[in-house]
Amino acid sequence: MPLVDQSLVDSVIKRALASGADFAELYVERKRNQSISVEESKVQRVSSGNDRGAGLRIIHGGVVSYIYTEDLSSDGLLKTAELAAAVGQRGGGRFALGQVTGTPHAPQPVEVPPESVDPEAKIELLLEADQAARDVSGSIRQVAVAYGDSAQEVLVANSEGMHHEDARTRVRLMVHAVAERNGEIQTAMEAPGLQRGFEFFDETSAAAFARAAAERAVMLLDAAPSPAGSMPVVVGNEFGGVLFHEACGHGLEADFVSKGSTVFGGKLGQAVASPIVTAIDDGTMPSRWGTLGVDDEGVPTRRNVLIQDGVLVSYMFDRLRAGQQGHQPTGNGRRQSYQHLPIPRMTNTFISAGAHSVGDIIAATPRGLYAKKLGAGQVDVSSGDFVFAVTEGYLIEGGRIGRAVRGATIVGNGPRALHKIDMVGNDLKLAPGSCGKEGQMVPVSVGQPTIRISELTVGGTGVVRPGAMQV
C-alpha cells in the first residue's frame, strides 16, 4: 500500500507552490518499532510504537520553510500545503539545488521481517545473552540486555517530478554488563546491529557478544588508573573510527563549510592528513547501519572519497549546500524523521585499510597507550578539538601490550591528529552507531583499521608527574 496516493501527492505539491515558491517537496514516513529489555534477568518493557507523518518543505528565493504533521488524510495534507504557502518566507537569494542524478538503489534485502517474528523468539535470545554474561564471572553484578528493531518506509516526492521510495529495516542487540569487586564498579557494553531482518541472529551470536561485554567489565576491575600526559596512541579498529567521525567527519559536512565554521573549509585539494590516510563515506555498503537506497531528499547514495592519500577531495552535501557551493549532491541529505529538515550527515564513514598488522604497529611503539576500544566522544567543529573516552585501554611498553588501564580519555585536535597518523593497519572493520547533530539522531556506521597517532594528550586519574609517564 503506498504511503500516500500519487494524485494526492501531486495536489499537495501543487498547492504548496501556490504563493510562488521555487520548489516544494513532500516527505512521508511510516516507522514501526519494537523494543524489549531484560534486566535483573526478567523481561521488562516489551513495547512497540508506530510513527507516521509527513513534512513539507518549500524553498523560495533560497529561504527554506518546513511544515510537518501527523495528519495524513487528504484534508490534513492539503491544509498543511496551504499553511506552507501562507507562512513560507521568501528570500532575495538565488534558488539553486544540486541536481539529482543516478537511479535509486534497491532497499537492503530482508529475509525475515522483524515484525513477523513472535516476541517470544526475541525474548529467548535476550535471556540466552543474559545468562551467558552472568556465567562469565561471579563479579558480574548486573546485566542489561535489550533488543530493538525498526522498519521505516519513506516517500520523497517533489515539484521536479521526483517520486522515490525507500525502506530501511534495522535490528540491533545491546548488552551492558556491570562488574563489581570490593566496592569498585566497572562497566562494558556491546551493541551489534545491521540493516537486516531477524536472520541477522542466524549469523550473530547474542551470547558471544554478551560474554565479550562481561569479560571486559571484569578485566577492567584489575586495570590501573590511566596515566596522564602526552604520548603516542594506537587506536583500535572498528568503533575506534568514531574518532575520525567526530573529529574530522563532521567538519567535512557541507553546512559547516557553507557557514565557515569548520577548520576544513576552503581546503579542497590541500593536504589535510598524513599521506597514508584515505577516508571514505559510502552510503551503498550492503546491510550497513547507515546505508540508504536514496537519502532523505531522494538522492541515490554513493561511495564518496573524502580524503585521498592525505588530500581533501570532497565534502558531504545535501541538495541545498550542493547548490550553494556548485557541487553535485553526494547522497548525504538525511533527517531523523518527518519532523526534521534534511541536513548533510554521514552514512558509513571509515578510514581505508593500510599495510600493517596490529602486531607490527604495537611492536613499533616503544611506549604509549593502546586505546583498543573507544566510548563516546565530543568535538568542537570550529576549533577541531575533541575528547574521547577509552573504554578498553592498555599501556604499551617496549613494543608490547602491557597492563590494562581505566578512566583514560584522549584529547586533541582533529586536523593536527590527522597529520600525526603515522601507521595504518590492515584490519578495517565497521560498527553501528547513532549520531546526533542539531537535535537530530540518525543511524550511521563508523570504522577504521588500527591506526597510530604519534602524539596525543591522554587524560587520566593516575599519578601525575609532568614530563614522565607514571602508572
Next chain:
Amino acid sequence: MNRVAEYLIDRSRAQGAEEVEVFLSRGTEFTVRAFQAEVESLVAATSRGFGLRTLREHRVGFAYTSESDPPALDALVDEALRNGRYNHPDEANVLPERLPVPELEGLVSPHFESADPQRKIQFALDLERRAIAIDPRVRRVSDAVYSDGSGHVEIYNSRGLEAQFDRTIAYGVVDVIAEQDSEMQSGFAFTHGRDIQSLDLDAAAKEAVENAAGLLGARPVPTASVPVVLHPHAAAMILGLLGGSFSAEAVLKRRSLLAGKVGQAVAAEMVTITDDARLPDGLASRPFDGEGVASQRNELIRSGVLQGYLHNTYTARRTKGQSTGSAVRSYKSVPEVGVSNLVLTPGSISREALLGQVANGLHVSQLHGLNTVNPVSGDFSLGLTGHWIENGQLTRPVRELTVAGNLIEVLKKVVAVASDIRFIFAGGFCGSPTLLIEELPVGGT
C-alpha cells in the same frame, strides 16, 4: 473526558485489561534560523501522539501511536495487551492512587499565542546582527535561532484520573565564531522564558561573543593538580550527570552512585541540592508528573547529607515509600524516574569573592565529552576550555586540557559556593552557582 482516551480505556478493559492509562500530548513548534541577514529556515508544526499503558495480572503492556483513526486505535489496544503478555509480572506495577492535583500557575504566558510571527523572525535576524556588531574578531555567526513551543498534556486512567496542563517555552540561541590569525573559536549563549518578551537578546549576543573571543590565543598548559573553579554552566552540567543517580529506579538496578547512602555525607557541608518541579521559573515545571501524581519540592542533599531518592509509583511501591511525583515520560515511553528542575542552592559570596580565594588555579567555562562519563562509577576525565586564574583574576585561555576525577569526589571537595545561579538543560533543567573545588588533576602537555 477526551473521546479518544475514553475509547481506548473502554476497549482495553473489554479486552481484559484490569487497569488502563492514556497519556496524550500535543504541541506546537515555531523555529526560525537566521544566516547572513536572511531567514535561513523556518519550521512551523503541530504534533501529537498517544501512549497506552495497560495492566493485567501485574504485567505492564505499552504501545504508542501518532495516528488517531479507529483502526489505528484498535491496533494500539491489541499491541499494548500483546506486549503485556510477555512482561515479567510485578506486584509493584500499579497505577497511582487517585489524589487531587493542585494547579500550578505561571506555566503559560498570556502573550504566547498572540506573538506576531514577524517579530519572531526579526528576533533571529537581530540576534545575528547584534552579535556581529560587538567585537571585530567576531564577524560570523554560525547559528542564530529563535524557537518557541507550546505543550499540552492530558492523562486519563481507569481509576478516574483526568488531568491536564499547558506550558509555553521560548528561547533564543546564538553560536558565534571568533577568529584571529588562523585560529577559530566558537562561543555559545542562550536566553529563555515563557514567551518572546521575556528573552534578553542583547545579553545573549554579548555573552556568546565574550565566550568565543575570550578563548582566542588559548594554549595547552602543563599537567598539574590545582584548585578548579567551575562556571555555573559547567557546574550545572556536572549536576546533570549526577541527576540520574537520584533516581530510585537507578538505585534498584544498581546503577546509582548514591545507592545505599541515605543519611550519609555524600557532599561537602555547604552543598544542598533539590529537585523542584514547582519552581516558578523552571522550564521543567509542571503541576503533576507523567502518571498524574502531584509535583512537589524534593530535597535530595541537605548540607551534604543524602536525604533520599526520586520515585515514581512503581519504585515507591517496591521500596514501600511514596511517589515523589518524579515520573518522566513522553507519549512514546512508559513513566520512568527523572529529575525536573535540579538546583544546587546558591551560597552567599559573590563570584568575584570566590575567585579571590584562588591564587593559582583553573577556571572551567566549558566541559567537553560529558557523554563519556561513566554514570555508574562516577569516574570522569573531561576535555575543557577555560582560563588560568592568577591571584583571583582570569588570565590566559587554555585548551586541549583534561580534568579528571569522580562526581562524588567533586561534590565532597566543594570549598566555596557563590551566589550567581544560572540554568541550562542538562538532562533536566539544571541550575548551579559558581563552585570552587579544592583540587583536581588537570592533564595537559
